[in-house]
Amino acid sequence: MSLEELRRRSSAKWRTYPSDVLPAWVAEMDFTLAEPIVHALRSAVDNSDTGYRWADDVPTALAEFASAEWNWQIDPGNVTVLADAMSSVGQSLLHLTDPGSSVVINPPVYPPFFSTVEKVAFRHLRDVPLIVDDGRYRLDMDELADAFADPSVQAYVLCSPHNPTGTIHPAEDLRRIAELAADHDVVVIADEVHAPMTLAGAKHTPFLKAAADVADLRAVAIMSASKTWNIPGLKCAQVVAAPTVVERLRERLPIEVTYLVGHFGVLASLAAYREGAAWRREMLSALDSRRRQLFTALEDMAGVSMTWPEGSYLAWVRVAGLGDDPAEVIREQGKVALTSGSAFGAPGVGHVRVSFATSEAILAEVVSRLGSVVAAHAS
Numbered sequence: 001m002s003l004e005e006l007r008r009r010s011s012a013k014w015r016t017y018p019s020d021v022l023p024a025w026v027a028e029m030d031f032t033l034a035e036p037i038v039h040a041l042r043s044a045v046d047n048s049d050t051g052y053r054w055a056d057d058v059p060t061a062l063a064e065f066a067s068a069e070w071n072w073q074i075d076p077g078n079v080t081v082l083a084d085a086m087s088s089v090g091q092s093l094l095h096l097t098d099p100g101s102s103v104v105i106n107p108p109v110y111p112p113f114f115s116t117v118e119k120v121a122f123r124h125l126r127d128v129p130l131i132v133d134d135g136r137y138r139l140d141m142d143e144l145a146d147a148f149a150d151p152s153v154q155a156y157v158l159c160s161p162h163n164p165t166g167t168i169h170p171a172e173d174l175r176r177i178a179e180l181a182a183d184h185d186v187v188v189i190a191d192e193v194h195a196p197m198t199l200a201g202a203k204h205t206p207f208l209k210a211a212a213d214v215a216d217l218r219a220v221a222i223m224s225a226s227k228t229w230n231i232p233g234l235k236c237a238q239v240v241a242a243p244t245v246v247e248r249l250r251e252r253l254p255i256e257v258t259y260l261v262g263h264f265g266v267l268a269s270l271a272a273y274r275e276g277a278a279w280r281r282e283m284l285s286a287l288d289s290r291r292r293q294l295f296t297a298l299e300d301m302a303g304v305s306m307t308w309p310e311g312s313y314l315a316w317v318r319v320a321g322l323g324d325d326p327a328e329v330i331r332e333q334g335k336v337a338l339t340s341g342s343a344f345g346a347p348g349v350g351h352v353r354v355s356f357a358t359s360e361a362i363l364a365e366v367v368s369r370l371g372s373v374v375a376a377h378a379s
């Protein structure tokens with residue numbers, strides 16, 4: 001889509017900053033909506049079909065998608081449909097852990113992980129930062145084992161694929177996490193909303209699949225079509241519960257919470273899972289090109305280094321010479337909005353996150369504006 005068309009949008013990405021600022025911050029894509037989703041939403045509007053959600057078909061649609069995509073067999077009876085990924089994390093923590101307990105996360109990580117643990121669930125945070133080796137990020141398995149052994153730790157929120165580094169965690173790490181969690185009775189909440197955007201060269205393993213034969217593991221996986229098909233404003237996520245927690249979640253979840261699911265979110269998610277394959281294939285191929293375009297452009301920029309993302313469309317970039325919050329300098333001086341790295345926790349200082357789910361031309365403009373700020377500070 002052209003910049004002129006995109007500026008007609010009224011979502012957060014396009015309204016947060018003034019119109020001279022080019023937005024490449026929040027995880028919204030600049031692509032045209034998939035035709036099956038357009039059709040589903042248009043039919044609903046034409047029929048004045050705007051009542052409360054009826055989500056009964058979503059678990060089966062997800063199960064069929066997961067089986068075809070990852071050979072992961074989900075029992076639709078273990079799936080609960082909630083409004084979005086973060087309320088799913090919040091509800092899981094509230095109902096599966098005790099007040100006063102601690103929750104492990106891996107900074108740099110998606111900023112709402114911090115606030116959901118502390119301000120929604122009122123639990124304590126226990127940071128186990130990712131390890132960075134030669135620009136590549138991975139889980140610190142030794143530190144995770146230590147943290148899980150702490151009796152105050154009752155849950156772990158895993159980001160898989162990892163936002164913002166784009167890490168696809170190896171199956172053997174996931175399996176080891178499952179074993180450690182089962183040993184120490186830690187509940188694993190696996191946020192896998194970026195999984196259907198695994199890019200060429202990498203292979204995502206669903207956490208519950210990696211953990212399939214680990215006895216007594218308490219875990220949920222959070223899935224959604226929202227990121228992959230760019231429908232986050234429509235509100236429909238799915239919580240896949242391991243058999244060990246399914247009853248407890250079902251008993252404790254207030255029915256009102258399930259009414260926060262959007263009816264349009266249900267309709268769009270059904271269209272995405274059942275008929276969204278061709279659009280997704282094309283979108284993934286565009287993301288693969290943009291990933292290469294951005295990486296190549298930034299390679300030549302002094303003081304700038306980008307982590308190669310294995311999944312999704314978010315690039316984690318270290319920018320030297322612009323202080324602790326390069327995003328602020330870049331926004332003020334270069335008129336391009338990126339996400340501040342420090343929002344992802346202490347390891348994010350001096351970093352920015354760049355969304356590359358856009359056209360080649362807009363991405364080139366993002367790079368050019370970023371480059372001019374970097375060059376001005378280097379001279």
Ligand SMILES: Cc1ncc(COP(=O)(O)O)c(C=O)c1O
Nearest residue numbers: 027084085086110163191226232
């Ligand atoms: C890791 C992660 N979890 C959850 C979300 C929120 O997803 P949604 O609003 O679609 O539920 C995002 C959004 O970018 C995300 O990156």
